[in-house]
Amino acid sequence: MYVAIEGPIGVGKTTLARLLAEALGAEPLLEVVEENPFLPLFYQDPKRYAFKAQAFFLLSRYRQLSRLKERPLFGGVVADYLFDKDAIFASLTLEGPEWDLYLELYRELSPRLPAPDLTVYLRAPVPVLLERIKKRGRPFERAIDPAYLEALSQAYERHFARYPHPLLVLEADQLDYAPGGPDRKRVVELVKAHLSLGV
Numbered sequence: 001m002y003v004a005i006e007g008p009i010g011v012g013k014t015t016l017a018r019l020l021a022e023a024l025g026a027e028p029l030l031e032v033v034e035e036n037p038f039l040p041l042f043y044q045d046p047k048r049y050a051f052k053a054q055a056f057f058l059l060s061r062y063r064q065l066s067r068l069k070e071r072p073l074f075g076g077v078v079a080d081y082l083f084d085k086d087a088i089f090a091s092l093t094l095e096g097p098e099w100d101l102y103l104e105l106y107r108e109l110s111p112r113l114p115a116p117d118l119t120v121y122l123r124a125p126v127p128v129l130l131e132r133i134k135k136r137g138r139p140f141e142r143a144i145d146p147a148y149l150e151a152l153s154q155a156y157e158r159h160f161a162r163y164p165h166p167l168l169v170l171e172a173d174q175l176d177y178a179p180g181g182p183d184r185k186r187v188v189e190l191v192k193a194h195l196s197l198g199v
Contacts, residue, residue, distance in 0.1 A: 001026060001076025001195065002068060002114060006085060007122035008152045009144070010133040011172045016122065016187065017080035019177055023188040025075035032060045040140035050093035054102055058086045058109070065113045083113050088155050118166045118195050124173040126150050168194045
């Protein structure tokens with residue numbers, strides 16, 4: 001079993017991945033974010049550091065997900081990202097020869113990875129994302145541009161409008177699945193139902 005959680009910055013992917021991993025007896029696979037040395041620099045100077053930040057993420061995510069083919073995971077895995085995420089972000093920040101080179105790398109690596117049995121797409125309005133980002137308190141995210149979050153949300157919508165694999169869409173601003181939240185059991189049951197149906 002391989003479940004991926006996806007959605008824009010601050011939507012609640014990691015919280016849901018941890019909940020589902022525990023409920024499904026799976027291993028949580030969490031993306032490397034704060035270890036990316038170029039990410040704080042990207043937020044200060046996007047044009048200069050976009051390619052470096054994306055290349056780091058591309059290779060980091062590829063290495064993590066390639067483990068799924070190398071060894072058996074008895075209860076499966078729940079990842080708080082989808083490999084496609086990298087191209088979604090890169091499409092907003094790269095252009096010209098850098099975008100062409102990035103796309104060539106992405107298209108070379110992507111077919112080597114397994115597709116999830118189910119992808120859970122979380123979405124929420126930009127004001128909700130901004131509030132959650134503020135609450136999370138990562139220093140390099142403090143000055144994040146609402147317009148960037150809006151463009152990112154739209155890019156996610158375009159991506160999942162033509163997504164070819166099993167998909168469950170959840171409105172994250174209408175669900176509270178944080179520790180102690182009232183919707184934890186409901187969300188777990190929804191995911192289990194979609195996994196069993198393969199829809």
